[in-house]
Amino acid sequence: MMLSHLLAELDPVVRVTVVGTDPDIVRLLASARPSAEPVVLPRVRSRSDLRSARTIWRRLRQLGPDIIQVNLPSPASARQLLIIAHLVPHARVIAVEHLPVPLHDPAARLVKRLTSRRLAAHLAVGNQTAASVEQIVGLSRGSVRVVPNGLPSTTCAATYRPGRAARIGTVGRLEARKGVDLLLTALEQLPGVHLQVLGKGPMLAGLTELARELGLGNRCDFSGWTEDVDSTIADWDVFVLASRAEGMPLAVLQAMHVGLPVVVTDVGSVREVVVHGVTGLVVPPESPAALVSALHLLISDAALRERLGRAGRERAHAHFGVAGMARGYERIYAEILGADGLGLQ
Numbered sequence: 001m002m003l004s005h006l007l008a009e010l011d012p013v014v015r016v017t018v019v020g021t022d023p024d025i026v027r028l029l030a031s032a033r034p035s036a037e038p039v040v041l042p043r044v045r046s047r048s049d050l051r052s053a054r055t056i057w058r059r060l061r062q063l064g065p066d067i068i069q070v071n072l073p074s075p076a077s078a079r080q081l082l083i084i085a086h087l088v089p090h091a092r093v094i095a096v097e098h099l100p101v102p103l104h105d106p107a108a109r110l111v112k113r114l115t116s117r118r119l120a121a122h123l124a125v126g127n128q129t130a131a132s133v134e135q136i137v138g139l140s141r142g143s144v145r146v147v148p149n150g151l152p153s154t155t156c157a158a159t160y161r162p163g164r165a166a167r168i169g170t171v172g173r174l175e176a177r178k179g180v181d182l183l184l185t186a187l188e189q190l191p192g193v194h195l196q197v198l199g200k201g202p203m204l205a206g207l208t209e210l211a212r213e214l215g216l217g218n219r220c221d222f223s224g225w226t227e228d229v230d231s232t233i234a235d236w237d238v239f240v241l242a243s244r245a246e247g248m249p250l251a252v253l254q255a256m257h258v259g260l261p262v263v264v265t266d267v268g269s270v271r272e273v274v275v276h277g278v279t280g281l282v283v284p285p286e287s288p289a290a291l292v293s294a295l296h297l298l299i300s301d302a303a304l305r306e307r308l309g310r311a312g313r314e315r316a317h318a319h320f321g322v323a324g325m326a327r328g329y330e331r332i333y334a335e336i337l338g339a340d341g342l343g344l345q
Contacts, residue, residue, distance in 0.1 A: 002149055002325075005150070007032045007033040007036060008032045014330070015035070017037045018036050018038050019039045019060070020039075021040065021041060023040045026040050044080040047080070060084070060091070065091050066337055067094060068091045069094045070085060070093065072097050073098055074098075075100065075101065079111050079112065086115065093119050094122075095116065095122055095123065096123045096125070096147075097129060097130070098125055101245055103136055109138065113138050116137055116143075122139075122143060123144065123146065126148060127146055129146075129248060129268055130146050132268070147329055149250055150253070150325030152257075152322040153321065154230045156231050156258050157234060158234050158236070158259040159234060160302060165194055166299040167236045168236060169197065169236040170195075170239065170240045170251070171198040171199060171251040172249070173199055173201040174197070174201030175201045176203065178242070179244050181203075182242045183242040184211055184220065188216065190292060190295060193219065194221070195216075195219060197220070197222045198223050198224070198226060198232065207222070230254065233255055238260065238299065239251075239252070239260045240262070243267050244265070246269070247268050247269060253273065256312035256316035257316045259312065259313040261312065262280035262281070262312060264282055265282070265285040266283065266284055266285060281298065
């Protein structure tokens with residue numbers, strides 16, 4: 001989602017080619033920018049897959065990009081692609097770090113360190129995310145710079161309905177790091193509260209079984225993905241993120257843009273978005289008890305919910321909009337190519 005919004009917002013002078021291995025994702029991203037060219041390339045399946053690597057290198061060389069931007073779900077991602085990108089003549093390579101998770105393999109860490117030192121710009125989505133990547137990889141302090149995530153404003157707004165059962169919700173891929181199991185454990189201690197989970201992933205079956213074992217019955221709804229997230233979450237009373245690890249999660253920004261108060265765990269760059277007691281509540285990770293306490297406080301105090309929600313929306317609009325994110329990337333591009341080379345006025 002972050003890339004779609006970035007592509008749509010970049011200045012028209014920036015000519016974009018969307019390159020990837022999944023045809024559906026490539027087409028989806030390219031559709032955000034009508035002038036963008038979609039290019040589907042083979043996946044490099046192993047270090048010995050030289051045929052695919054050669055095909056990617058030849059196609060990138062034909063495209064002749066000034067900049068190759070590689071967006072990394074984790075520091076371990078796309079190692080072969082980064083090596084290939086560095087071999088494309090005249091191309092400057094940018095890497096964008098989204099999630100700072102450890103690199104346990106010494107060889108992988110060495111390759112990451114070497115490719116990182118050759119980057120024209122090494123970016124992360126938040127300050128703590130950048131600092132964590134520097135520590136994980138063994139890079140010098142300040143070598144990873146920051147362009148915060150941003151989202152467009154929305155006309156949807158949280159609607160508070162006195163007298164109904166409290167509704168909380170979360171959005172994200174259903175995997176261990178998102179901590180939905182912790183949220184289910186907390187929900188057991190919040191009688192009468194309903195939880196909606198938007199997302200799919202490998203833990204769906206296990207989480208559904210956990211909800212059954214905890215006796216949550218019809219108080220928990222696994223709804224899958226929806227095309228209209230803003231309208232769906234605007235009907236909640238509180239947004240919750242119980243993650244064990246994050247960069248700068250877009251779901252939190254989305255909830256704040258809608259005007260929802262948020263309860264989030266203190267991981268990654270979350271504190272750079274959520275100001276505890278002002279725009280939401282920040283709790284320790286891995287603590288269902290802390291989630292219960294924060295949620296009980298908000299559920300029982302409508303005035304507090306409204307105050308935090310309004311402040312969160314104002315902060316999201318002021319500091320985490322899509323225009324600010326796009327201008328941040330454009331400044332990096334102009335710095336690398338020179339303002340004249342990029343063609344920005």
